[in-house]
Amino acid sequence: MKKHLNSRRDFIKQTSIGIAATGILSKWYPFASKITSSASEKVQFGFITDLHHGLCKGAIDRLQIFLDEASSKSLDFIMQGGDFCFSEPAAQECVDLWNTYAGEKYHVLGNHDMDKGSKEDIMKLWGMKEKYYSFDKGDFHFVILDGNYIKKDGEYVDYGHANFYIDQEKRSLFSPEQIEWLKQDLAGxxxxxxxxxxxxxxxxxxxxxxPSRFEIREVIDEANNNFEFQKVIACFCGHHHVDEHSIINDVHYFQMNSASYYWAGKGFGSDGPMAMYTKPLYAFITISPDGKIKIEGKKGDFVSPSPKEKGHPDAPRLSASISSVDTRFEHK
Structure with a gap:
């Protein structure tokens, strides 16, 4: 996982406390009068994203491998980060398999989940009650956002039936109502x-x-600047099918790789435009209130011929992996 530091303060902090180059989640504890390191308050969860059932061959097998390993661990929950499946009858096998997991399960809406139906259709298939929401686990608060809006005639419109293939500046948006909700949620x-x-x-x-990232980051910065301790410590996403890490205003941003493939484009993939991974990619993440973070990521290879073998211009930045890390974050 490549790391990008976006401030001198970030660089000093990372080098001074020895954070590994692939560190996932830098933890602070806002508001609290006392921090304990009780093991019962740490959070452990499984994360998989961009499975692309209905597009990728073997998606069910990839999901099964993830769920089998998740079920063998003592996790607080599992989460899929979007682009899970289409809202079509053939996807029922994917949802049914997901629901065999006995513990808590959470969904994030992805753009391609609305390729063949409305946002309401996919939410109904998944049993998802809200487009964006939050919940607490242990000493930590989790916020799930929905960036699947387009701007049409000055209005924010839900993704649906693949209506998002428009200019970049008019899609992948967070609605104003959602941004206001985020402010209130962080304050609470x-x-x-x-x-x-x-x-x-x-x-x-x-x-x-x-394109809404600046508005979201403004909310994050405001929350972090208004409290004695940093409130928002990390953001995770899928969507881009890469393994990357950056730090902006002391907040960690992690791009988690697809479970299945990288969209290499015509002439560059091992399966049409898709550069497939030999193994399913996912991660198990542990966040402890005493400042310990352990990420167990999965590594594979590209199915040959790889993007590098085909001369893809971004090949040096691509990998069939999610990096593992054992690191620390600053805490009170």
Missing amino acids: TEKQTVIISHQALDEIWDGWSS
Whole structure:
């Protein structure tokens, strides 16, 4: 996982406390009068994103492998980060398999989940009650956002039936109502917060991140500046099918790789435009209130011929992996 530091303060902090180059989640604890390191308050969860059932061959097998390993662990929950499946009858096998997991399960809406139906259709299929929401686990607060809006005639419109293939500046948006909700949600929690969205909020890939990222980051910065301790500590996304890490105003931004493939484009993929991964990619993440973070990521290879073998211009930035890390974050 490549790391990008976006401030001198970030660089000093990372080098001084020895954070590994692939560190996932930098934890602070806002508001709280006392921090304990009780093991019962740590959070452990499984994360998989961009499975693309209905598009990728073997998606069910990839999901099964993830769920089998998740079921063998003592996790607080599992989460899929979007682009999970279409809202069509053939996707029922994917949803049914997901629901065999006995523990808590959470969904994030992705753009391609609305390729063949409305946002309401996919939410009904998944049993998802809200487009965006939040919940607490242990010492941490989790916020799930929905970046699947387009701007049409001055209005914010839900993705649906693949209506999002328009100019970049008019899609991958977060609605004003949602941004206001985020302000209120962050103001109402006394816990350190992790934000998860499908689309990126960082600056890693030019032209790819959500045009609303500046508004979201303004809310994050405001929350962090108004409290004694940093409230928002990390943001996770999928969508881009890469393994990257950046730091902006002391907040960690992680792009989590697809479970299945990288969209290499015509002439560059091992399966049409898709550069498939030999193994399913996913991660198990542990966040501890005493400042310990452990990420167990999965590594594979590209199915040959790889993007590098085919001369893809971005090949040096691509990998069939999610990096593992064992690191620390600053806490009170």
